[in-house]
Amino acid sequence: ATFDFTGKRAVVTGAGKGIGHDLVLALHACGAHVHAVSRTRADLDALRAELAEAGDARLTTFAADLGNAEEVRAALEAAGDIDLLVNNAAVALNGPLLEMSVESWDATMAVNLRACFVATQVAGKSMRDRGVKGSIVNVSSQASLVATPEHAAYCASKAGLDMLTKMSALELGPYGIRCNAVNPTVVLTAMGRANWSDPAKAGRMLSKIPLGRFAEVDDVVRPILFLLSGECGMVTGSLLPIEGGFTST
Ligand code: NDP
Secondary structure, X not given: OOOOOOOOEEEEEOOOOHHHHHHHHHHHHOOOEEEEEEOOHHHHHHHHHHHHOOOOOOEEEEEOOOOXXXXXXXXXXXXXXXXXXXXXXXXXXXXXXXXXXXXXXXXXXXXXXXXXXXXXXXXXXXXXXXXXXXXXXXXXXXXXXXXXXXXXXXXXXXXXXXXXXXXXXXXXXXXXXXXXXXXXXXXXXXXXXXXXXXXXXXXXXXXXXXXXXXXOHHHHHXXXXXXXXXXXXXXXXXXXXXXXXXXXX
16 A cells, blocks of 8 residues: 555445445555445445454445435435545446437436536535545546447446546636546456456457556556545546557557
8 A cells, every 4th residue: 555545534436346346445455434335235244344354444334326316415425524535336238329228328327427426516515615625536438538339328428427527627626626537448347357258359459459458456446546645636637548558549
């Protein structure tokens, strides 16, 4: 752990699995109190069990469906005084644009975009009212920058999240609050590994990544820690690609 978040309270959404799960462990290892929000209670209980071994757990959990704006608000308000926020939860409901249902579109926007807006409001007000120069990181995707087959709602939601990031930087900047996004390529979470195990599919994507590999979870977690930290106090409104050069080609 090279970053020091001692005394800081960090909220991580989508903390149950994948990037969010590992981010909670990393923030905790850096001294933060983490408020972990996710949908499945069992995942949050598992996280608590993992951290219990570390003694002082510095962990609170909140099970919520972030597709519901009121639940987002309740989950964030339960965190108390927020210093750091990572909007990480998202869903990928994919299919051909011409066949996608309005329900899938709406569900995608509710979790991937609206929840980030509501969470930013609650966290931003908490920071502003306490005079805290906090930091927010939105977990976007390379799919916000490059159209990806059968990901219409997902790509549109992440493009919206990129602009929410810039708007947050614009309107919260006067309070010293920074907001940035990370835009990863395929990340080899458990699900990522399963989805990209077909060599034909993986090969096509890998051929467009100059570094020739997909991202490991840690490749995403560490830049998020960096953006949350005071090490980049002049960085706000930025979209940080974590894609091995994919969007440069
Ligand atoms: P996972 O699917 O592994 O984990 C997502 C987490 O978010 C789960 O804990 C899930 O809980 C939670 N979540 C999803 N919907 C809701 C909801 N409605 N309410 C509360 N919690 C919810 O995702 P990743 O770790 O792969 O992705 C994390 C972020 O990284 C996302 O924003 C994703 O778009 C982005 N990303 C991922 C890439 C990848 O290849 N993996 C590539 C680029 C970006 P539950 O399982 O209980 O629903």
